[in-house]
Amino acid sequence: MEEHAYSVEFPKFPRRRRQCCQRGTLLALLGLVTTAMWAGLLTLLLLWHWETVQKLKQLEKTAAQNDLETVQKLKQLEKTAAQNVSQVSKDLERHKGEQVAQESQAAKMSQSMEKIQDEQNRMKSQDSELSRNLNGLREDLSDLQSQGLNERRAALHTLDRLQEEVAKLWIELRVSNGSTCNTCPDDWVHFQKKCYYFGEGPKRWIQARFACSKLHGRLVSIHSQEEQDFLTRHANKKGSWIGLRDLNIEGEFVWMDQNPLDYSNWQPGEPNNGGQGEDCVMMRASGHWNDAFCGSYLDGWVCDRLVTC
Template sequence: MEESSYSEVLKFHRRHQPCCRRGIQVALLGLLTAALWTGLLTLLLLWHWDTERNLKQLGETAAWNISQVSKDLERHTGDQMAQKSQASQMLQNMEKIGAEQKKMKTQDSELSQNLYGLLEDLSNLKSQGLNERHTVLNSLERLQEEVAKLWIELRMSNGSMCNMCPEKWVNFQRKCYYFGEGAKRWIQARLACSKLQGRLVSIHSQEEQDFLVKHINRKESWIGLRDLNIEGNFVWMDENPVNYSNWRPGEPNNGGEGEDCVMMLSSGQWNDAFCNSLLNGWVCERLATC
């Protein structure tokens, strides 16, 4: 009896066991599904919250950036306005400077004209003074020479011999002559004669011309005749008139323009030449002493 009951229980257990297993599996599957959904929803909520936080941060950052850009734009606009104001002020200053420069140029031009006028007046006065001084000195020199000639005449009338000349000078008709050698221009020859207390020779007779030709040793030599002031108006160094001449045929011709000084050729004839020409001879004269 007991054995038969036990066997029935075993049969019942075996018959209902697969059904219980399937229920457990279904319950576990449901739990797993619920857990998955729960995890998924949790992930979705977390993503949503993170996204909202990021969007909020982005919005705040964008708002801050917009605020900074607005401030920079306002500052840049202010700087531009300031720069425009400064540029306008600089332009006004430049216009004022330009006006001042123009005014100064006008004043400078007027001052320059006045200065040139004063310099011209000064130059004219200086030239006038020099001319007057030169005229006075020439008059004084001629007067001294006339006095010396009168003194010589007086001494000769008393029986004195007035034919004394310095060393290396040659006497002829109460005058002494020095025949210089060495390349010189006309003005250099004139200065050389002045240092020797004489002057470039002035020729007033054929006898004097013949005497000079004998002593120049066939060298081209400077003499004291020139037309430096007025072309064609020749003047002797002793300021006496040109009452004798011995020009070479065709001379003076002012060839090439500027031949304002006179030379004696080796033949003895005269020729107008450039004053800067170098000649190896030059003749000085001075009065003889008693």
């Protein structure tokens, strides 16, 4: 049996027709998509509008509540302000009264201050007068004290001289009666009617004077060439302080025993009060005298005192 191949042939549409169908389909799909997008967008807009309306309603409600609270607060503030204004008015009136009282008090205080100032000026005037009187009294007292001290010093010097003269007369009386009057303390040297102590060790003039006082003597007073020769032989060869000075009046030299300067043995050209002022007298190794600065240190100093019988 022969087999015959049967083939079914479909009608063939032209190519241009197929392309038109495809384009229509695409346009339809695009329209659907566009419609869907617009529908979604419209839905979103409606939702947004609804939410916005809800929020606006909520805001209006909240605003109404806030307005009510604000009105209440404003009313409360107005009430408080009115009370404060009333209180301030009262305080202002009270302060005005106090200010008037203070002004009156200030006027009284000003008058009192003027009186006090007048009194102070009067007291200052009296104080100035009292100060002048007091200064005058002080000057008078100082003059009296100075005069009293000078008189006392002069009296003491006179008393010392009288005591020394009495002692000398007593010695002469004892000698005339056959007594031997040549006794001196240990370490003292006898010459004529006096005892001499030749001190050694660096001292200023005032220190030498006090040292002699402790030994119950005084810095030596020289009244003759014989006494000077004796002292020259025994005194320190580096120089010694003696009891001559012009501390009170420049150029007016005075002995410690208050006797006048009846003998002198000045070095040629001395005294010259040279340097920083020379008011005390020293004896050189040669025996000559020289005025020197009282604060200088000398290795020797000579004391004298009367002998005892």
